[in-house]
Amino acid sequence: MNAQPTPAAENGTVETDVLVIGSGAGGLAAAVTAAYHGLRVVVVEKADVCGGATAWSGGWAWTPGNPLAKADGVDEDPELFRTYLRHRLGERYDGARIDAFLEAVPHMVGFFEEKTRLQFTPGAKIRDIYGKTPGAGTGHRSVGPAPLDARRLSPRVRKLLRGQLYETSFLGMGIMAGPDLAKILSASQGSLPGLAYSAWRVGRHLLDLAVHRRGMHLVNGTALVGRLLQSADDLGVEVRVSTPAVRLLTADAAAHGGEHDGGRDDGGRVAGAVVRGVRPDGSEVEYEIRAARGVVLAAGGFPNDVERRRELFPKTPTGREHWTLAPKETTGDGITLGESVGALFQTDVESAAAWCPVSLVPYTVGKAPAFGRNGVFPHIMDRAKPGSIGVRRDGKRFVNEANGYYDYVSGLIAATPEGDAVESWQIADSRFVRKYPLGMAKPLPVPLFPYVRNGYLVKGRTLEELAAKCGIDPAGLRETVERFNENARLGVDPEFERGETEFNRYGGDAKVGPNPSLAPIEKGPFYAVKVVPGSFGTFAGLAADGRARVLRADGSAIAGLFVAGNDQANIMGGFYPAGGINLGPALTFGYVAGRELAGAEVYEDSGTVPAGRDHVRSCGAGSVAGTA
Template identity: 45%
Template sequence: MTVDNIYDVVIVGSGAAGLTAAITAKKNGLSVVVLEKAPVFGGTTAFSGGVAWIPGNPHFQDRPDAEGGTRVDRAAVHDYMRHEAGNKYDAAFVDAYLDYGPKMLRFMERETEVEFTPSLYPDYHPEAPGGAQIGRSVTAAAYDGRRLGKEFKRLRQPLKTITFMGMMFNSSNNDLKHFFNFTRSPVSAAYVAKRLAVHIAHLARYGRGVQLTSGNALAARLAKSALDLGIEIVTEAPVAELLHQDGRVGGVVASIDGQRREIRAARGVVLAAGGFARDLARIKALYPHVREGGEHFTPVPEGNTGDGIALGERAGGHLSQGLPNSAAWMPVSKVPFPGGAIAFPHLVDRYKPGFIMVNPAGRRFVNESHSYHDVGAAMIETCRGLGRTEAWLIADHRTIRKYGIGFVKPYPMPLGPHIRNGYLRRGKTIQDLARQIGVDPETLAKEVETYNDSARRGEDRQFGRGSSAFNRYLGDANHKPNPNVAPVENGPFYALHIVMGDLGTFPGLVTDTQARVLDGDGTPIPGLYAAGNDAASIMGGAYPGAGITIGPAMTFGYVAGLSLAGRIADHRAGQAAE
C-alpha cells in the first residue's frame, strides 16, 4: 500500500467515529488517510450492536419534516439529557447533537453505503422526564461482506462469544426470537434451518460468515464507503507522535511496514482511537472496583489502550474529570476457549423470565431487566468494600433449556461441555447450587422463595421487573402476564459467574462542539480534533439509551469532517451549516 507524505487530514482509528470523519472530509474535497494500529479495521464498532441513538432521525416518521427527518421535540430531549447527565449536562452540546445528528444520518445514507433501519428500542429510562418509548435509536442494516472484495479479510470479525458457529444475529429481538423458538414453531424452525444452511455454505467458501449484522455490518458499510472514495485505510500503522508546525498540529509520526514515517496533515488530525478500556494504569485509577482489587474483564479490542488520548494530552489537551461512571458498564462472563477466556456480554438473557441475579451474599440487588450499564453500576455498589465485584446469574432447568444462559445455547444444544469446563455450575436443589458457588444455602434458598412468591403471579415486588417499556422490550412477549418474570423452581438449577466488563470508556479529551480538542484554558488546539471514545462523552457518565456511543461518535466525527473542511460555523454564535 502506498502512503503519501502529506494529506489534508490524518485520521487515527478506523471505527465509526474515524471513518465517518474521513468520509465527511473526503466528500468535502479534502485528501484523507486513516491509520489503524490493529491489523484489521472496524474498531470497537465491529464488536458492537450497531445501534445509534439519534433523536430526530429520519427513520422515525411520527412527525416528518420537510427534509425527510423528524421534527424532534428538542425540549423533551433536553429534559431527558438533563435528568440523565445531572451536573454534567451541557446544553450547548445537546443542541449541537440535535442539530447535526439527523443531518449526519441523512448525509451518510444519501451519499454512502451506510444504511440504518428503524428500531423499536425505548430509551433506557423511558419513564424519566423527556424519555421516549420509541424512535430515538436506529440499527445498522445487514450487509453482505463480500461487497468489500479483497478487503473483506481486513474487516475485524465479530466478538466470537456472541456468534453461533461464527453466525451473526441482528441486535433486534426479532432475529433472536426465531432461535429461541425454533423447537416450538415451524416458522422459526424454517427460518433457523435456512440461516444455518446459508451460513455453513459461506463458511466452506469464505472461511467466515458473510451475512453481516449489527456493528460488523456498520463497520463494513463505513469501510466500503471510505474505500470507494479512494480513502486509504492503513492497518498495522500505530501512531506514536503528533507533529507540530507553525503553532498547530500538522501531522503524525507512524510506524508503517516497520518504518518510521512522518505524515503531514495540512488541515489537521482527528483522534478516534477508541478510548482507554485496555489501559491498565488508567482503568485502575478510574474504575472503582479495580481500585478495590476487583476483576475487570472487557470485551473491547485489545488495541484500545488510550493511544489517542495520550497523544492529545501531550499536545496540551486534558481528560474530562468528575464523571459518575468512567465506562459503559457491562456484566460479562468468562467463556473458556483454547488460548484463554473470552468475555460474553450479557445483553439478552437477563431480561428473560426465569432469571435472577444475586450478589456474593446470595441476595438479589437489582432489577435484572435494567440496562447492562445500570446492572453493572448496581454490581459495583453492592460489592463495594468486598475486594471483588462479582455476581451469579441463576436459572432453573426449564428456563435454561428455553433461553440458554450466557454462552450456553438453548435446547437442543448440550449443557454437559459447559458444566465440565466450569463455565456453568449445576445443583439438584437451590441449597446444593449455593454450595457449588460458595453462597450460604439458607440465604439463597430464602431469597429465591421470596422472589418466587410474587413471580408466580407475574410480579416482582422487590425490584419491579417488567415495570418499564425498556424492560418489556427485551423480555419474552409470549410469556404472560409479565414478559420479564417467572419463578425459579424447576430443578436442577444453574448459575453463571458474572464479573464486570465495559463497552468503552466515558472520560475523554475535552472538546468543543466543533470536535476541536481544547487546552487547559478552554482554547482550541489548532489542527487537533477528537471524536468517539477519545472525546469526552456528551452523556456525562450516564447511559440513556441504545446507541449512545455510536450515535455521538458518528455525529461528532461528521462535525470534525465539516469543521476541517471549513463547512461549519461556531455553535456559540447560533449558526450551523451542513
C-alpha cells in the same frame, strides 16, 4: 483504498489533508465525511484489521430526531430529548454539547443514508432505558446498520474488516436484534417456522465458511464498519493498518523536519503525526504523515490501559479486576497523544467506564484449555428474560436485572463491600435454559453439557447444591428465590420494580404473563453463570466542544486537533440513559469533525445552515453511486 502500512513517498513523508487515527465508528465517520467534501484522507489503524470495538458491538446508535423516525410518522419535539437527558444527567448535563449533538444527528443520519453506502434500519421498538423519566422515548430514537452481504464489498475492504465477535455469534454467525433474533429464539420453543429459518441461516453460514472462510451475512457492528469502510473506499480514503501513531506533529515541528519530541506545545497547530509501519520484509519504520487540515483522534479510549483503569475504575485495586469487550489495541493512545500537546483528559464523569456485565468463557478441547485465552461474553439480553435473577455471594439480589447493562454493574459495585471480589451469579432453572440463552450457553436444540463440562455453567440438582458449588450462602439464596417466586407469580417485583417500564417489558417475553419480565425459578436442575464487571469502552476522555475540537484545561481549542468516539469525553457525563449512546455520539461527532475540517457550512442532506454560521456556501463532492 491503500491497505499497506509502509510509506507512500520515497522521502518517508506522506502528505495529506486529514489524518484520522483509529478506524471505529467515529474515525471512519470523520474520514468519509471529509473525503466526501473533497479532502485527501489517510486513516491509520494500530491493529491489522479495521473497526475497533465498533465491529464487535450491536451496531445500534442513539439518534433522536433521526429522519427514519420522521419517515415513519414520528416527529418528536427535540425538547423532549433535552428533558429526558436533563433528568438523567443532572448536574453533568452539558447544554452546549448536547445541543450540538441534537442539531447534527438528523443531518448525520441523512448524510450517510443519502450519500454513502451506510444504510440504516429504524429502531422502532427500542425504548429508552428509564421509561418513568419525563421525556423518555418508547421507540424510533435509534438506528442500526442494515444487514449487508459481504459479497458487495470490494476484496480489499473484506480483507480489512474485523470479524464478528465470536462470543456473541453462533459459530461465528452474527444475529441481529429484532426479528432475526426473535425467529432464531422461537426455534427453542418448538416453532416450525423458527426451526426452518434457523436451519437456513446456519446452513448458509456454514456454506459461506466453506467457500469464503468467513460469514458473508454481516449484521450489527460488523455491518456498520463494513458499510463505512466501503464508503471510504469509494471516496479514495487511504487506510494503513498495523500502523500506530507514535507522536503528534505541530506546525512548527513539521516545518523543521519533525523534531518536535511529543512534549507539551500549547501554541502549535497540530499538523500530522509520526507513525510506525512495517516494511514488506517485516522490519519497522517510523515516518511522518503531514495533514494540511488537521488530525482526528479516534483510537477507542483506554479500556485496555491497566494503569488508567486502576486510577479511575472503582474497586479495581490492580486495574485487572475488569474485562473489556474492546480489542486489545485500545490502550489509550489517543488520550496520550492529545495530552502530549496540551489537551485536557476529562475524568470528572459519573463513571469512567461504559459498564457491561460479562462472563468469562473457558475454551477447551475436551478438558484441556484451548486458544490460550478466555472468551468474554456480554450479558445484554438474557438478564431481562423471565425466570432468572442475579445474586451476590450472600444470595441476595442487588439490582433490577432487566434494566440496562450499565445499571447492573453499577448496582453490583455499590452492593459489594470494600475488599470483596466484585462478582455475581446469574441463576436460572431448567425451564429457562431450554427457552433462552444463559450467557453464552444457547437454548434448545443446542446441548448444555459442554458448558457444564468446561465449568462455564454450574449445575445443581437443588438450589442448596448449586449454592454450595458457587460459594453462595445457601440460606440466603433459598430465601431470595422463594420471595422472588411468590411475587413473580403475581407479576410484581416490590424490591426492584422489574418489569414496570417499557424497556423492561420489551426485553422480556411477550408470551409470559402477567409480567413478561418475571417468572418463578422452581424446576430443577438449577444453573448459574458467574458475572463480573466488564465494559464496552470508556467514558472519560479528551475534553471537546460541540465542534469536536479538542480543548485545553482553560477551555481553548487546540488548532488542527479533533476528537471522536471513545477518545472524546462522553457527552452523557458518564451516564448511560439509552442504548447506543456510545455509537450515536461517535458517528455524529465524527461527522461534525469531518465537516469542520472541510469548512462545510451547508448540510449535505437538506441545505439548511447550521446554527452559529454567518456565511453560506455550497459544499460537496458528489454522492456515492449505488448502495450495498
